[in-house]
Amino acid sequence: MASTAQPMEKDLHGVSTIQKIMKEAVQMSQKEEVELVAMLKKKGYRDIFREQAEKYCEETTIHGVKYLARERSAKRWYWGVIVLGTFCSASFLIYGVVDNYFRSPTLVSIETTDYPVHRIPFPALTICNLNKISNSSLPPDQQTVLGRVVYPNETEWRQRVLDALEIAYMDSCAGGRCPLSADSCEGDHCLPSAETRRRTHDIPPEQVRKIMAMTSPSCDEMVVACLWRGRKTPCSKLFKTQRTDLGYCCLFNAHYDSAKQDGVLYSGSGNKNGLTVMIDVKRYEYYLSHFLSVGFKILVHGTHDEPEVRQRGMAIPPGQEIFVAVTAEETYTTARAESSFTPEERNCYMEHERALRHADTTYYTLANCLLSREAQALVDRCGCVAFYMPGTAKICHEKDLPCLQTFLHHLSRDFNLSAEFWEHCLPACDETKYSTELSSSLFPSQELIKNEAFSDIFKAIVTRMCASLIGVTQQQSKECSLILAGKGAEELLANDSLTEPLYPLAVNYARLNMAKLHVFFKTNSVTRYKRDLMYTIDQIIANIGGLLGLFMGFSLVTFFELIYYFVLNLSPGSRGSGGRVAPTASPRPAPAQAPSPDTREGAGAPVGSGAPPG
Structure with missing residues (x-):
């Protein structure tokens, strides 16, 4: 039993010793604190802080600070001004860096000026005839428009169609007069007459849009021949009909059904790598236009942008060969810039981040957003949208025209209203912008049209001329009938005696009605921009440092160093170089070892005494 109890007594004795040591340490720490407080009260906090500050100034690595402690009078003021000035300058510049980081955390910079042009989507092209209604298409078939014959009298049906089209194409007054005789001016915009409104109130807006599509110049009539990258291509495969603010037009390489890039055409630089089309204005079909001129309006734009041809299009006259040289700039956003910030912070929207209420595409672009905001403002004001606006909102009818005309008139003059649209729209994070340069020459050449190299162009012109029968004699009319029927056309055109009289007629018809258009990339490289973080964490630390x-x-x-001098050296128990501030306790004798209360006679010495057991 004695042998078993002896280790237990030693363990208890060791625990008691540790407790005594900890108690003494606490007492020493408390005593040092008391001594420090007493000294601070005796010398004063200001004196202690000044003493420590002087020592810090002597030993710090900050430029010029040591002279503040070392010099006196004027020299100290001199260095004080310098240190304060450098501190304020550094603070001002650092504030600019930090503020710029939070206000504009992304930066658009040039990544390269030699990005290959064949990696850029070829731009979309919209071609519009200035004429909005073809004479020969009036009136459209009732069965197609209404689903049945409602008006047995063809004259009455024609008049209703014209009234509906006049309302749909209502425009501003020019010189105090409207382009349509049945209309009247009110202020700067046209209003339909009471009789016109009465005859059209029972035609739904959806049918009005269908009438517009059926009576507009069709792409088959307007686009004669097409070459894509030097190869003959059926124009019907390249162009489709699209509703625009200038009526129904022909659209090339535009994709609105989805945001995917599938089917988007790419090309190289130069005329041979672009699009070449021959277009026919068919001036003899003109019925209604808002311009006192004959020709086309074209617009080169992004493949997902809704075309605003009337506002931004370029006029093309007949009798010209037009060369449209296109340059492009592409901007893309890095993945870390996309994931690190909200759209407002990075100042752009990704494709999936913004759904447009009024759009024919799911792809976000700035142009589509602005048009959608305009349509929404019109819905809020009038409860409907103009015929050309995208989306599925209700189309304005005859009773809505006063509100519609007033709003569009107000929009064209009130820049504050346009500014509101910009507040809700940001640029697309990934976008391609196109710019154009135009040059032209007379088309066709009377001297060169007989050249065998241009025989295809001559055949196309003669075919169009024969279709119109303008300036064609009775004998030539017979020949045209054979050409249009496709019977012996090659033989007729190969016979000099038959074709010789057709040359001047073809030149005259082409100069009055036709134009040739080339659209191509001007250079084989473009500028590419990158939207990325303005500062990464390591960069902002490096800038501030x-x-x-x-x-x-x-x-x-x-x-x-600041922590060392003004925290550690002022804390209780500090030693070394901090002994000047924190007092050091005088050495004291070690306390006598008291016998353990658990020590029993004959059990041996306390643990740690080094003496063997008795």
């Missing part, structure tokens, strides 16, 4: 180091010699070690 560089400014502090340049102006003040401040570094990360300087920060720890």
